Amino acid sequence: MLPAVTIAFGCSILFIYQTIRKKLKDKGHVKDNVNVMCHGPLSYHELVLATGNFSDNNLLGTGSLGKVYKGLLSTGLVVAI
Secondary structure, eight states: OHHHHHHHHHHHHHHHHHHHHHHHHHHTOOOGGGOGGGGOOOOHHHHHHHTTTTOGGGEEEEETTEEEEEEEOTTSOEEEO
16 A cells, blocks of 8 residues: 555656646746737838728727727738737
8 A cells, every 4th residue: 555655646746846847937938929019110001901991890899998900910910909
């Protein structure tokens, strides 16, 4: 019975160690497509083109501060505007 308990305890500790290690590793990385500001400032003309002239087909929702549209930039990046 002691060997089975020892193995179970060891597996539990190994699982916890791997989980913590993975979380710490993932926390330090930022995905490339998340940082949209690397694209640089966008002109109003680019926003109009990206949203299809602010078409209702690209409307994602409305709120107290205005409307939110889905836009496709010339680089292929999909953004909310």
